[in-house]
Amino acid sequence: MNKIILQVEDLRTYFFTRKGVVKAVEGVSFHVNEGETFGIVGESGCGKTVTGLSILRLLPEPAGRIVGGKIVLDGTNLLALSKKEMRAFRGRMVSMILQDPMTSLNPVYTIGNQIAESVRLHQNIPDNKVREEVISALRLLKIPAPEMRLRDYPFQMSGGMRQRVVGAIAMSCHPRLLIADEPTTALDATIQAQYIALFKEVQKTTGVAIIFITHDFGVVANMCHRVAVMYSGKIVETAKTREIFEAPKHPYTSALIESVPRLDRKDERLYSIEGQPPSLLNLPPGCRFFPRCDYAMEICGEKEPAEVEIGKDHFVSCWNVS
Protein backbone atom coordinates (compact mmCIF):
# COMPACT_ATOMS: atom_id res chain seq x y z
CA MET A 1 0.00 0.00 0.00
CA ASN A 2 2.74 2.41 0.84
CA LYS A 3 4.92 2.03 -2.20
CA ILE A 4 5.18 5.35 -4.01
CA ILE A 5 4.08 5.23 -7.64
CA LEU A 6 4.35 8.91 -8.51
CA GLN A 7 6.64 11.52 -7.05
CA VAL A 8 6.30 15.13 -8.16
CA GLU A 9 9.00 17.49 -6.96
CA ASP A 10 9.07 21.24 -7.24
CA LEU A 11 7.09 21.24 -10.48
CA ARG A 12 6.99 24.59 -12.27
CA THR A 13 4.77 25.07 -15.29
CA TYR A 14 4.64 28.49 -16.89
CA PHE A 15 2.67 29.89 -19.77
CA PHE A 16 4.49 32.41 -21.91
CA THR A 17 1.94 34.88 -23.20
CA ARG A 18 2.11 38.25 -24.86
CA LYS A 19 1.11 39.88 -21.58
CA GLY A 20 3.87 38.18 -19.67
CA VAL A 21 4.69 34.93 -17.90
CA VAL A 22 1.76 33.22 -16.19
CA LYS A 23 3.11 31.07 -13.40
CA ALA A 24 0.30 28.52 -13.41
CA VAL A 25 2.11 25.96 -11.29
CA GLU A 26 4.88 27.22 -9.05
CA GLY A 27 6.85 24.68 -7.06
CA VAL A 28 4.34 21.91 -6.50
CA SER A 29 5.48 18.73 -4.73
CA PHE A 30 3.48 15.66 -3.77
CA HIS A 31 3.51 11.91 -4.06
CA VAL A 32 0.90 9.26 -4.79
CA ASN A 33 1.03 5.77 -3.31
CA GLU A 34 0.09 2.62 -5.16
CA GLY A 35 -3.63 1.88 -5.08
CA GLU A 36 -4.39 5.22 -3.46
CA THR A 37 -6.73 8.04 -4.42
CA PHE A 38 -5.08 11.41 -4.08
CA GLY A 39 -7.29 14.48 -4.36
CA ILE A 40 -6.28 17.90 -5.66
CA VAL A 41 -8.85 20.54 -4.66
CA GLY A 42 -8.99 24.17 -5.56
CA GLU A 43 -10.96 26.85 -7.34
CA SER A 44 -10.75 27.59 -11.04
CA GLY A 45 -7.42 28.97 -12.07
CA CYS A 46 -5.48 27.53 -9.14
CA GLY A 47 -3.44 25.26 -11.39
CA LYS A 48 -4.96 21.88 -10.63
CA THR A 49 -5.69 20.94 -14.24
CA VAL A 50 -2.30 22.23 -15.40
CA THR A 51 -0.67 20.00 -12.78
CA GLY A 52 -2.55 17.03 -14.24
CA LEU A 53 -1.65 17.92 -17.80
CA SER A 54 2.00 18.43 -16.81
CA ILE A 55 2.23 14.85 -15.53
CA LEU A 56 1.02 13.61 -18.91
CA ARG A 57 3.12 16.23 -20.71
CA LEU A 58 0.07 17.30 -22.67
CA LEU A 59 0.43 21.04 -22.18
CA PRO A 60 -0.60 23.30 -25.03
CA GLU A 61 2.84 24.00 -26.45
CA PRO A 62 4.65 26.22 -27.18
CA ALA A 63 2.86 28.64 -24.83
CA GLY A 64 2.89 26.24 -21.88
CA ARG A 65 6.19 24.79 -20.70
CA ILE A 66 7.44 22.85 -17.73
CA VAL A 67 10.37 24.98 -16.64
CA GLY A 68 11.53 23.03 -13.65
CA GLY A 69 11.06 20.12 -11.32
CA LYS A 70 10.86 16.39 -11.53
CA ILE A 71 8.01 13.97 -12.22
CA VAL A 72 9.03 10.42 -11.35
CA LEU A 73 6.55 7.72 -12.29
CA ASP A 74 7.48 4.23 -11.16
CA GLY A 75 11.20 5.04 -11.21
CA THR A 76 11.29 6.96 -14.51
CA ASN A 77 11.65 10.72 -14.71
CA LEU A 78 9.00 11.67 -17.25
CA LEU A 79 10.59 15.03 -17.96
CA ALA A 80 13.75 13.35 -19.24
CA LEU A 81 11.89 11.22 -21.80
CA SER A 82 11.78 12.01 -25.49
CA LYS A 83 8.40 12.68 -27.08
CA LYS A 84 8.30 9.19 -28.54
CA GLU A 85 9.15 7.52 -25.24
CA MET A 86 6.56 9.62 -23.48
CA ARG A 87 3.95 8.49 -25.97
CA ALA A 88 4.59 4.87 -25.04
CA PHE A 89 4.11 5.79 -21.40
CA ARG A 90 0.74 7.40 -21.89
CA GLY A 91 -2.18 5.01 -21.83
CA ARG A 92 -0.06 2.08 -20.70
CA MET A 93 1.28 3.67 -17.52
CA VAL A 94 -0.80 6.78 -17.00
CA SER A 95 -4.05 8.00 -18.54
CA MET A 96 -6.57 10.74 -18.03
CA ILE A 97 -10.31 11.35 -17.82
CA LEU A 98 -11.52 14.82 -18.72
CA GLN A 99 -14.43 16.76 -17.34
CA ASP A 100 -16.91 16.85 -20.17
CA PRO A 101 -17.59 13.53 -21.92
CA MET A 102 -19.38 15.33 -24.74
CA THR A 103 -16.19 17.05 -25.85
CA SER A 104 -13.72 14.26 -25.09
CA LEU A 105 -15.47 11.68 -27.30
CA ASN A 106 -15.51 11.89 -31.06
CA PRO A 107 -19.13 12.17 -32.23
CA VAL A 108 -18.59 10.46 -35.60
CA TYR A 109 -17.01 7.21 -34.38
CA THR A 110 -18.70 4.40 -32.48
CA ILE A 111 -17.54 3.99 -28.93
CA GLY A 112 -16.14 0.54 -29.76
CA ASN A 113 -13.93 2.19 -32.33
CA GLN A 114 -12.72 4.80 -29.91
CA ILE A 115 -11.76 2.31 -27.24
CA ALA A 116 -10.10 0.08 -29.85
CA GLU A 117 -8.00 3.04 -30.99
CA SER A 118 -6.27 3.29 -27.66
CA VAL A 119 -5.95 -0.50 -27.32
CA ARG A 120 -4.25 -0.77 -30.74
CA LEU A 121 -2.00 2.17 -30.08
CA HIS A 122 -0.69 1.14 -26.71
CA GLN A 123 -0.92 -2.63 -26.54
CA ASN A 124 0.88 -4.98 -28.83
CA ILE A 125 -1.89 -7.46 -29.48
CA PRO A 126 -3.26 -9.08 -32.64
CA ASP A 127 -6.32 -7.55 -34.26
CA ASN A 128 -8.65 -10.40 -33.40
CA LYS A 129 -7.96 -9.91 -29.70
CA VAL A 130 -8.76 -6.20 -29.78
CA ARG A 131 -12.51 -6.73 -29.60
CA GLU A 132 -12.15 -8.85 -26.47
CA GLU A 133 -10.07 -6.17 -24.80
CA VAL A 134 -12.63 -3.52 -25.68
CA ILE A 135 -15.46 -5.58 -24.25
CA SER A 136 -13.57 -6.30 -21.06
CA ALA A 137 -12.89 -2.58 -20.64
CA LEU A 138 -16.59 -1.84 -21.03
CA ARG A 139 -17.41 -4.61 -18.59
CA LEU A 140 -14.97 -3.19 -16.05
CA LEU A 141 -16.92 0.07 -16.11
CA LYS A 142 -20.22 -1.86 -15.75
CA ILE A 143 -21.74 -0.85 -19.06
CA PRO A 144 -24.71 -3.16 -19.59
CA ALA A 145 -24.69 -5.38 -22.69
CA PRO A 146 -21.21 -4.33 -23.89
CA GLU A 147 -21.42 -6.42 -27.09
CA MET A 148 -24.39 -4.32 -28.20
CA ARG A 149 -23.14 -0.98 -26.90
CA LEU A 150 -19.93 -1.24 -28.95
CA ARG A 151 -21.80 -0.12 -32.02
CA ASP A 152 -23.39 2.92 -30.38
CA TYR A 153 -22.36 6.47 -31.07
CA PRO A 154 -21.81 8.88 -28.17
CA PHE A 155 -25.05 10.75 -28.87
CA GLN A 156 -27.04 7.57 -28.24
CA MET A 157 -25.84 7.44 -24.66
CA SER A 158 -26.73 9.41 -21.54
CA GLY A 159 -24.20 11.64 -19.81
CA GLY A 160 -23.44 9.06 -17.14
CA MET A 161 -22.93 6.29 -19.70
CA ARG A 162 -20.70 8.51 -21.83
CA GLN A 163 -18.51 9.28 -18.87
CA ARG A 164 -18.23 5.52 -18.27
CA VAL A 165 -17.05 5.09 -21.84
CA VAL A 166 -14.39 7.73 -21.25
CA GLY A 167 -13.41 5.76 -18.15
CA ALA A 168 -13.26 2.58 -20.23
CA ILE A 169 -10.90 4.24 -22.72
CA ALA A 170 -8.68 5.41 -19.89
CA MET A 171 -8.64 1.98 -18.25
CA SER A 172 -8.41 -0.05 -21.48
CA CYS A 173 -4.63 -0.41 -21.32
CA HIS A 174 -4.44 -1.16 -17.61
CA PRO A 175 -2.57 1.98 -16.50
CA ARG A 176 -0.91 2.18 -13.08
CA LEU A 177 -2.02 5.77 -12.58
CA LEU A 178 -5.23 7.46 -13.63
CA ILE A 179 -5.66 11.23 -13.59
CA ALA A 180 -9.33 12.15 -13.35
CA ASP A 181 -9.99 15.84 -13.96
CA GLU A 182 -13.41 16.76 -12.58
CA PRO A 183 -14.97 13.56 -13.96
CA THR A 184 -18.24 13.99 -12.08
CA THR A 185 -18.80 17.73 -12.36
CA ALA A 186 -20.99 17.46 -15.45
CA LEU A 187 -23.13 14.68 -13.94
CA ASP A 188 -26.33 14.77 -11.89
CA ALA A 189 -26.21 14.10 -8.16
CA THR A 190 -27.49 10.51 -8.17
CA ILE A 191 -25.45 9.63 -11.27
CA GLN A 192 -22.41 11.20 -9.63
CA ALA A 193 -22.86 8.92 -6.62
CA GLN A 194 -23.07 5.95 -8.98
CA TYR A 195 -19.90 6.97 -10.77
CA ILE A 196 -17.91 7.41 -7.59
CA ALA A 197 -19.02 4.04 -6.25
CA LEU A 198 -18.07 2.51 -9.59
CA PHE A 199 -14.61 4.01 -9.45
CA LYS A 200 -14.00 2.74 -5.96
CA GLU A 201 -14.78 -0.72 -7.31
CA VAL A 202 -12.57 -0.31 -10.37
CA GLN A 203 -9.78 0.70 -8.05
CA LYS A 204 -10.33 -2.36 -5.88
CA THR A 205 -10.24 -4.77 -8.83
CA THR A 206 -7.33 -3.19 -10.69
CA GLY A 207 -5.30 -1.52 -7.94
CA VAL A 208 -4.88 1.62 -10.04
CA ALA A 209 -3.73 4.78 -8.28
CA ILE A 210 -5.98 7.76 -8.95
CA ILE A 211 -5.33 11.50 -8.88
CA PHE A 212 -8.72 13.07 -8.47
CA ILE A 213 -8.90 16.72 -9.48
CA THR A 214 -12.03 18.51 -8.26
CA HIS A 215 -13.47 21.61 -6.67
CA ASP A 216 -16.11 19.68 -4.74
CA PHE A 217 -15.27 18.86 -1.13
CA GLY A 218 -18.12 16.35 -0.96
CA VAL A 219 -16.50 14.26 -3.67
CA VAL A 220 -13.15 14.50 -1.93
CA ALA A 221 -14.60 13.26 1.34
CA ASN A 222 -16.20 10.32 -0.42
CA MET A 223 -13.40 9.29 -2.66
CA CYS A 224 -9.91 10.34 -1.58
CA HIS A 225 -7.43 8.99 0.93
CA ARG A 226 -5.24 12.07 0.94
CA VAL A 227 -5.83 15.59 -0.36
CA ALA A 228 -3.80 18.56 -1.51
CA VAL A 229 -5.42 22.00 -1.45
CA MET A 230 -4.14 24.35 -4.14
CA TYR A 231 -4.32 28.11 -4.28
CA SER A 232 -2.83 30.31 -7.00
CA GLY A 233 -0.47 27.69 -8.38
CA LYS A 234 0.77 26.37 -5.05
CA ILE A 235 -0.19 23.60 -2.70
CA VAL A 236 -1.05 25.24 0.60
CA GLU A 237 -1.87 22.11 2.56
CA THR A 238 -1.59 18.34 2.13
CA ALA A 239 -3.06 15.85 4.57
CA LYS A 240 -5.18 12.77 5.04
CA THR A 241 -8.79 13.47 4.08
CA ARG A 242 -10.07 13.13 7.62
CA GLU A 243 -7.48 15.52 8.96
CA ILE A 244 -8.24 18.13 6.31
CA PHE A 245 -11.89 18.17 7.39
CA GLU A 246 -11.42 17.82 11.12
CA ALA A 247 -8.32 19.87 11.70
CA PRO A 248 -7.48 22.08 8.72
CA LYS A 249 -4.37 24.12 9.48
CA HIS A 250 -4.14 26.58 6.59
CA PRO A 251 -6.55 29.54 6.80
CA TYR A 252 -7.54 29.02 3.15
CA THR A 253 -8.43 25.37 3.71
CA SER A 254 -10.59 26.10 6.71
CA ALA A 255 -12.24 29.09 5.02
CA LEU A 256 -13.02 26.99 1.97
CA ILE A 257 -14.57 24.23 4.07
CA GLU A 258 -16.53 26.77 6.12
CA SER A 259 -17.94 28.45 3.04
CA VAL A 260 -19.59 25.29 1.69
CA PRO A 261 -23.16 24.90 2.94
CA ARG A 262 -23.85 21.59 4.64
CA LEU A 263 -26.86 19.38 4.21
CA ASP A 264 -26.71 17.92 7.68
CA ARG A 265 -27.13 21.17 9.54
CA LYS A 266 -28.80 24.53 9.16
CA ASP A 267 -26.36 27.38 8.78
CA GLU A 268 -27.62 30.80 9.66
CA ARG A 269 -24.93 32.56 7.73
CA LEU A 270 -22.15 31.21 5.60
CA TYR A 271 -18.59 32.23 6.09
CA SER A 272 -17.37 33.89 2.92
CA ILE A 273 -13.86 34.66 1.76
CA GLU A 274 -13.87 38.24 0.57
CA GLY A 275 -12.17 39.32 -2.62
CA GLN A 276 -10.85 37.13 -5.39
CA PRO A 277 -7.74 35.06 -6.08
CA PRO A 278 -4.84 37.17 -7.38
CA SER A 279 -3.99 37.29 -11.07
CA LEU A 280 -1.24 34.82 -11.89
CA LEU A 281 0.39 37.46 -14.08
CA ASN A 282 0.90 39.82 -11.24
CA LEU A 283 1.34 37.99 -7.97
CA PRO A 284 1.58 39.76 -4.63
CA PRO A 285 4.85 39.38 -2.76
CA GLY A 286 4.79 37.04 0.19
CA CYS A 287 2.04 34.54 0.78
CA ARG A 288 -0.45 34.39 -2.09
CA PHE A 289 -3.43 34.20 0.22
CA PHE A 290 -2.25 37.18 2.27
CA PRO A 291 -4.68 39.80 0.84
CA ARG A 292 -7.72 37.64 1.70
CA CYS A 293 -6.49 36.06 4.90
CA ASP A 294 -8.11 36.77 8.28
CA TYR A 295 -4.99 35.76 10.17
CA ALA A 296 -2.45 37.71 8.14
CA MET A 297 0.60 39.04 9.94
CA GLU A 298 3.23 41.51 8.82
CA ILE A 299 5.62 38.86 7.61
CA CYS A 300 2.95 37.28 5.37
CA GLY A 301 3.08 40.23 2.99
CA GLU A 302 6.87 40.13 2.76
CA LYS A 303 8.10 36.57 2.58
CA GLU A 304 6.60 33.39 1.21
CA PRO A 305 6.08 30.76 3.89
CA ALA A 306 7.94 27.47 3.50
CA GLU A 307 6.23 24.11 3.68
CA VAL A 308 6.45 22.50 7.10
CA GLU A 309 5.53 19.02 8.21
CA ILE A 310 3.30 19.29 11.26
CA GLY A 311 2.31 15.66 11.55
CA LYS A 312 2.49 12.41 9.67
CA ASP A 313 1.67 13.14 6.03
CA HIS A 314 0.45 16.62 6.96
CA PHE A 315 2.19 19.55 5.26
CA VAL A 316 1.24 23.23 5.54
CA SER A 317 2.67 26.42 4.06
CA CYS A 318 1.68 29.20 6.43
CA TRP A 319 3.51 31.58 8.75
CA ASN A 320 0.92 31.01 11.46
CA VAL A 321 1.95 27.39 11.69
CA SER A 322 5.72 27.57 11.36
Added chain:
Amino acid sequence: MSEVLLEGRHLTKHYPVTKGPLKRTIGWVRAVDNVSFAIERGKTLSLVGESGAGKTTTAKMLLLLEQLTSGSILFKGKDLHQFTRSQLKKEYRPRVQAVQQNPWSSMNPRMRVKTIIAEPLVVNNKQSKKQTRERVMELLEQVGLRPEHADHYPHEFSGGQRQRIAVARALALRPSVVVLDEPVSALDVSIRAQIMNLLKDLQVKHDLSYLVIAHNLATVRYMSHRVAIMYLGEIVEYGEAEMLFENPLHPYTRALMSASLLTLPEENGKETDQIILSGEMPSPLSPPPGCRFHTRCAEAKAICSSEEPEIRTVGTQQVKCHY
Protein backbone atom coordinates in the same frame (compact mmCIF):
# COMPACT_ATOMS: atom_id res chain seq x y z
CA MET B 1 -48.31 31.89 7.55
CA SER B 2 -47.69 35.03 5.60
CA GLU B 3 -49.44 36.15 2.47
CA VAL B 4 -49.17 33.93 -0.58
CA LEU B 5 -47.80 36.00 -3.41
CA LEU B 6 -47.48 33.66 -6.31
CA GLU B 7 -49.17 30.34 -6.69
CA GLY B 8 -49.01 27.63 -9.31
CA ARG B 9 -51.98 25.31 -9.54
CA HIS B 10 -51.78 22.06 -11.47
CA LEU B 11 -49.22 23.51 -13.84
CA THR B 12 -48.69 21.26 -16.83
CA LYS B 13 -46.51 21.62 -19.88
CA HIS B 14 -46.51 19.01 -22.62
CA TYR B 15 -44.40 19.50 -25.73
CA PRO B 16 -45.59 17.81 -28.92
CA VAL B 17 -43.21 15.53 -30.78
CA THR B 18 -43.84 15.81 -34.49
CA LYS B 19 -42.82 13.75 -37.44
CA GLY B 20 -42.98 13.94 -41.21
CA PRO B 21 -43.79 16.79 -43.56
CA LEU B 22 -47.25 17.27 -42.12
CA LYS B 23 -45.85 17.49 -38.62
CA ARG B 24 -48.20 14.90 -37.29
CA THR B 25 -48.00 14.71 -33.54
CA ILE B 26 -46.70 11.30 -32.61
CA GLY B 27 -46.28 11.80 -28.91
CA TRP B 28 -45.95 14.26 -26.09
CA VAL B 29 -42.99 15.06 -23.89
CA ARG B 30 -44.55 15.47 -20.50
CA ALA B 31 -42.04 17.99 -19.18
CA VAL B 32 -44.12 19.22 -16.27
CA ASP B 33 -47.17 17.37 -15.02
CA ASN B 34 -49.68 18.69 -12.54
CA VAL B 35 -47.34 20.72 -10.38
CA SER B 36 -48.72 22.93 -7.59
CA PHE B 37 -46.91 25.17 -5.14
CA ALA B 38 -47.14 28.52 -3.38
CA ILE B 39 -44.56 31.22 -2.79
CA GLU B 40 -45.07 33.45 0.24
CA ARG B 41 -44.01 37.06 0.61
CA GLY B 42 -40.43 37.38 1.76
CA LYS B 43 -39.85 33.64 1.63
CA THR B 44 -37.89 31.28 -0.59
CA LEU B 45 -39.25 28.24 -2.36
CA SER B 46 -36.74 25.94 -4.00
CA LEU B 47 -37.35 23.52 -6.81
CA VAL B 48 -34.82 20.72 -6.63
CA GLY B 49 -34.18 17.92 -9.05
CA GLU B 50 -31.79 16.52 -11.58
CA SER B 51 -31.55 17.66 -15.17
CA GLY B 52 -34.73 16.90 -17.06
CA ALA B 53 -36.92 17.00 -13.96
CA GLY B 54 -38.84 20.02 -15.27
CA LYS B 55 -37.51 22.69 -12.92
CA THR B 56 -36.58 25.22 -15.55
CA THR B 57 -39.77 24.64 -17.56
CA THR B 58 -41.78 25.41 -14.43
CA ALA B 59 -39.84 28.62 -13.92
CA LYS B 60 -40.32 29.61 -17.55
CA MET B 61 -44.06 29.18 -17.20
CA LEU B 62 -44.08 31.53 -14.22
CA LEU B 63 -42.08 34.07 -16.22
CA LEU B 64 -44.62 33.69 -19.05
CA LEU B 65 -41.90 32.52 -21.39
CA GLU B 66 -43.78 29.27 -21.98
CA GLN B 67 -47.51 28.89 -22.42
CA LEU B 68 -49.28 26.59 -20.03
CA THR B 69 -50.74 23.39 -21.43
CA SER B 70 -53.12 23.48 -18.50
CA GLY B 71 -53.30 24.77 -14.96
CA SER B 72 -53.21 28.31 -13.69
CA ILE B 73 -50.93 30.85 -12.12
CA LEU B 74 -52.28 33.09 -9.37
CA PHE B 75 -50.56 36.36 -8.55
CA LYS B 76 -51.75 37.95 -5.32
CA GLY B 77 -54.75 35.63 -5.48
CA LYS B 78 -55.78 36.69 -8.97
CA ASP B 79 -55.66 34.25 -11.87
CA LEU B 80 -53.37 35.39 -14.67
CA HIS B 81 -55.92 34.17 -17.20
CA GLN B 82 -58.06 37.14 -16.12
CA PHE B 83 -55.34 39.67 -16.84
CA THR B 84 -55.41 41.53 -20.13
CA ARG B 85 -52.22 41.83 -22.11
CA SER B 86 -51.50 45.35 -20.98
CA GLN B 87 -52.29 44.42 -17.40
CA LEU B 88 -49.78 41.60 -17.63
CA LYS B 89 -47.23 44.00 -18.98
CA LYS B 90 -47.84 46.62 -16.32
CA GLU B 91 -48.80 44.59 -13.28
CA TYR B 92 -47.23 41.17 -13.59
CA ARG B 93 -44.05 41.10 -15.65
CA PRO B 94 -42.26 43.95 -13.83
CA ARG B 95 -43.08 42.34 -10.49
CA VAL B 96 -41.55 38.97 -11.39
CA GLN B 97 -37.92 39.11 -12.49
CA ALA B 98 -35.23 36.54 -13.15
CA VAL B 99 -31.53 35.82 -12.68
CA GLN B 100 -30.12 33.22 -14.99
CA GLN B 101 -27.64 30.49 -14.35
CA ASN B 102 -24.75 31.48 -16.52
CA PRO B 103 -23.48 35.02 -16.03
CA TRP B 104 -21.37 34.70 -19.16
CA SER B 105 -24.27 34.31 -21.56
CA SER B 106 -26.98 36.33 -19.86
CA MET B 107 -25.52 39.73 -20.73
CA ASN B 108 -24.91 41.51 -24.00
CA PRO B 109 -21.11 41.78 -24.22
CA ARG B 110 -21.36 45.02 -26.20
CA MET B 111 -23.33 46.92 -23.60
CA ARG B 112 -21.84 48.76 -20.68
CA VAL B 113 -22.93 47.71 -17.22
CA LYS B 114 -24.97 50.89 -16.74
CA THR B 115 -26.92 50.16 -19.93
CA ILE B 116 -27.49 46.56 -18.93
CA ILE B 117 -28.89 47.49 -15.54
CA ALA B 118 -30.89 50.41 -16.91
CA GLU B 119 -32.54 48.38 -19.65
CA PRO B 120 -35.55 47.17 -17.65
CA LEU B 121 -36.05 50.74 -16.40
CA VAL B 122 -35.95 52.17 -19.90
CA VAL B 123 -38.32 49.54 -21.26
CA ASN B 124 -40.87 49.81 -18.48
CA ASN B 125 -40.93 53.33 -17.07
CA LYS B 126 -40.76 56.71 -18.58
CA GLN B 127 -38.23 58.19 -16.24
CA SER B 128 -35.85 61.03 -16.72
CA LYS B 129 -32.29 60.10 -17.58
CA LYS B 130 -31.13 61.54 -14.31
CA GLN B 131 -33.50 59.34 -12.30
CA THR B 132 -32.39 56.29 -14.22
CA ARG B 133 -28.73 57.05 -13.60
CA GLU B 134 -29.33 57.53 -9.90
CA ARG B 135 -31.23 54.27 -9.67
CA VAL B 136 -28.41 52.40 -11.45
CA MET B 137 -25.86 53.78 -8.98
CA GLU B 138 -28.08 52.82 -6.08
CA LEU B 139 -28.42 49.27 -7.44
CA LEU B 140 -24.69 48.89 -7.96
CA GLU B 141 -24.09 49.86 -4.39
CA GLN B 142 -26.72 47.42 -3.13
CA VAL B 143 -25.06 44.46 -4.83
CA GLY B 144 -21.62 45.44 -3.60
CA LEU B 145 -20.11 46.97 -6.73
CA ARG B 146 -18.48 50.37 -7.04
CA PRO B 147 -19.95 53.33 -8.98
CA GLU B 148 -17.03 53.37 -11.43
CA HIS B 149 -18.01 49.86 -12.53
CA ALA B 150 -20.97 51.38 -14.37
CA ASP B 151 -18.83 52.29 -17.37
CA HIS B 152 -17.20 48.88 -17.72
CA TYR B 153 -18.15 46.06 -20.06
CA PRO B 154 -19.17 42.58 -18.82
CA HIS B 155 -15.91 40.93 -19.91
CA GLU B 156 -13.98 43.03 -17.43
CA PHE B 157 -15.66 41.28 -14.52
CA SER B 158 -15.19 37.93 -12.80
CA GLY B 159 -18.04 35.42 -12.58
CA GLY B 160 -19.09 36.49 -9.12
CA GLN B 161 -19.17 40.16 -10.09
CA ARG B 162 -21.20 39.38 -13.18
CA GLN B 163 -23.73 37.50 -11.12
CA ARG B 164 -23.94 40.63 -8.96
CA ILE B 165 -24.71 42.66 -12.08
CA ALA B 166 -27.42 40.16 -13.05
CA VAL B 167 -28.94 40.53 -9.58
CA ALA B 168 -28.85 44.32 -9.88
CA ARG B 169 -30.68 44.11 -13.22
CA ALA B 170 -33.32 41.82 -11.75
CA LEU B 171 -33.91 44.22 -8.86
CA ALA B 172 -34.10 47.34 -11.03
CA LEU B 173 -37.90 47.40 -11.19
CA ARG B 174 -38.35 46.66 -7.49
CA PRO B 175 -39.97 43.28 -8.14
CA SER B 176 -41.69 41.26 -5.45
CA VAL B 177 -40.66 37.86 -6.84
CA VAL B 178 -37.28 36.92 -8.26
CA VAL B 179 -36.78 33.64 -10.07
CA LEU B 180 -33.20 32.45 -9.54
CA ASP B 181 -32.26 29.68 -11.94
CA GLU B 182 -29.18 27.95 -10.49
CA PRO B 183 -27.82 31.30 -9.25
CA VAL B 184 -24.53 29.97 -7.92
CA SER B 185 -23.78 26.72 -9.72
CA ALA B 186 -21.56 28.39 -12.32
CA LEU B 187 -19.45 30.06 -9.64
CA ASP B 188 -16.41 29.02 -7.66
CA VAL B 189 -16.81 27.70 -4.13
CA SER B 190 -15.49 30.75 -2.28
CA ILE B 191 -17.56 33.09 -4.48
CA ARG B 192 -20.76 31.05 -4.02
CA ALA B 193 -20.92 31.91 -0.34
CA GLN B 194 -20.54 35.62 -1.16
CA ILE B 195 -23.46 35.55 -3.62
CA MET B 196 -25.71 33.43 -1.40
CA ASN B 197 -25.14 35.79 1.52
CA LEU B 198 -25.85 38.77 -0.74
CA LEU B 199 -29.11 37.21 -1.92
CA LYS B 200 -30.19 36.52 1.65
CA ASP B 201 -29.39 40.10 2.72
CA LEU B 202 -31.33 41.55 -0.20
CA GLN B 203 -34.29 39.31 0.57
CA VAL B 204 -34.58 40.66 4.10
CA LYS B 205 -33.95 44.25 3.03
CA HIS B 206 -36.54 44.34 0.27
CA ASP B 207 -38.96 41.67 1.50
CA LEU B 208 -38.39 39.67 -1.67
CA SER B 209 -39.80 36.28 -2.53
CA TYR B 210 -37.45 33.90 -4.28
CA LEU B 211 -38.07 30.90 -6.43
CA VAL B 212 -34.72 29.14 -6.45
CA ILE B 213 -33.97 26.40 -8.91
CA ALA B 214 -31.10 24.21 -7.87
CA HIS B 215 -29.71 20.73 -7.97
CA ASN B 216 -27.47 21.07 -4.96
CA LEU B 217 -29.40 20.16 -1.81
CA ALA B 218 -26.96 21.77 0.58
CA THR B 219 -27.31 25.10 -1.22
CA VAL B 220 -31.07 24.69 -1.03
CA ARG B 221 -31.07 24.01 2.67
CA TYR B 222 -29.09 27.16 3.24
CA MET B 223 -31.31 29.34 1.05
CA SER B 224 -34.88 28.12 1.39
CA HIS B 225 -37.92 28.14 3.61
CA ARG B 226 -39.84 25.65 1.52
CA VAL B 227 -38.65 22.96 -0.83
CA ALA B 228 -40.23 21.01 -3.66
CA ILE B 229 -38.38 17.93 -4.88
CA MET B 230 -39.08 17.21 -8.54
CA TYR B 231 -38.64 13.98 -10.45
CA LEU B 232 -39.58 13.48 -14.08
CA GLY B 233 -41.99 16.40 -14.30
CA GLU B 234 -43.71 15.85 -10.98
CA ILE B 235 -43.29 17.12 -7.46
CA VAL B 236 -42.65 14.03 -5.36
CA GLU B 237 -42.22 15.80 -2.05
CA TYR B 238 -43.08 19.30 -0.88
CA GLY B 239 -42.80 20.92 2.50
CA GLU B 240 -41.05 23.20 4.98
CA ALA B 241 -37.31 23.02 4.36
CA GLU B 242 -36.35 22.16 7.92
CA MET B 243 -38.93 19.41 8.30
CA LEU B 244 -38.15 17.94 4.93
CA PHE B 245 -34.42 17.76 5.50
CA GLU B 246 -34.79 16.37 8.99
CA ASN B 247 -37.34 13.78 7.96
CA PRO B 248 -37.38 13.04 4.24
CA LEU B 249 -40.32 10.82 3.34
CA HIS B 250 -40.00 10.01 -0.33
CA PRO B 251 -37.39 7.39 -1.28
CA TYR B 252 -36.10 9.70 -4.03
CA THR B 253 -35.54 12.54 -1.57
CA ARG B 254 -33.62 10.16 0.66
CA ALA B 255 -31.45 8.96 -2.22
CA LEU B 256 -30.77 12.52 -3.33
CA MET B 257 -29.81 13.52 0.20
CA SER B 258 -27.58 10.53 0.58
CA ALA B 259 -25.81 11.44 -2.65
CA SER B 260 -24.99 14.93 -1.45
CA LEU B 261 -24.16 14.24 2.17
CA LEU B 262 -20.62 14.80 3.23
CA THR B 263 -19.39 11.41 4.37
CA LEU B 264 -15.93 11.23 5.79
CA PRO B 265 -13.93 8.07 5.31
CA GLU B 266 -13.92 5.93 8.43
CA GLU B 267 -10.64 5.58 10.29
CA ASN B 268 -10.48 1.84 9.74
CA GLY B 269 -11.27 2.17 6.05
CA LYS B 270 -14.77 0.81 6.48
CA GLU B 271 -17.28 1.84 3.85
CA THR B 272 -20.08 4.12 4.92
CA ASP B 273 -23.48 3.06 3.69
CA GLN B 274 -24.89 5.30 1.04
CA ILE B 275 -28.01 4.89 -1.01
CA ILE B 276 -26.91 4.56 -4.60
CA LEU B 277 -29.67 4.53 -7.15
CA SER B 278 -29.34 2.19 -10.05
CA GLY B 279 -30.23 3.26 -13.56
CA GLU B 280 -31.15 6.67 -14.90
CA MET B 281 -34.20 8.84 -15.18
CA PRO B 282 -36.65 7.40 -17.74
CA SER B 283 -37.67 9.43 -20.77
CA PRO B 284 -40.47 11.94 -20.19
CA LEU B 285 -41.77 10.89 -23.61
CA SER B 286 -43.17 7.70 -22.12
CA PRO B 287 -43.01 7.92 -18.34
CA PRO B 288 -43.37 4.55 -16.62
CA PRO B 289 -46.89 3.62 -15.49
CA GLY B 290 -47.78 3.88 -11.83
CA CYS B 291 -45.27 5.78 -9.76
CA ARG B 292 -42.70 7.39 -12.03
CA PHE B 293 -39.89 6.57 -9.66
CA HIS B 294 -40.63 2.86 -9.26
CA THR B 295 -38.06 1.76 -11.86
CA ARG B 296 -35.24 3.00 -9.64
CA CYS B 297 -36.82 2.72 -6.22
CA ALA B 298 -35.31 0.25 -3.78
CA GLU B 299 -38.56 -0.01 -1.85
CA ALA B 300 -40.87 -0.52 -4.83
CA LYS B 301 -43.71 -3.00 -4.43
CA ALA B 302 -46.17 -4.44 -6.95
CA ILE B 303 -48.67 -1.59 -6.55
CA CYS B 304 -46.02 1.00 -7.44
CA SER B 305 -45.80 -0.14 -11.05
CA SER B 306 -49.54 -0.28 -11.61
CA GLU B 307 -51.16 2.58 -9.72
CA GLU B 308 -50.10 6.17 -9.61
CA PRO B 309 -49.79 7.26 -5.98
CA GLU B 310 -51.97 10.06 -4.63
CA ILE B 311 -50.41 13.10 -3.05
CA ARG B 312 -50.72 12.57 0.68
CA THR B 313 -50.21 15.06 3.45
CA VAL B 314 -48.04 13.90 6.32
CA GLY B 315 -47.64 16.58 8.98
CA THR B 316 -46.58 19.67 7.06
CA GLN B 317 -45.16 17.68 4.17
CA GLN B 318 -46.83 16.47 1.03
CA VAL B 319 -45.50 13.32 -0.52
CA LYS B 320 -46.38 11.38 -3.61
CA CYS B 321 -45.68 7.78 -2.65
CA HIS B 322 -47.73 4.73 -1.71
CA TYR B 323 -45.80 4.25 1.50
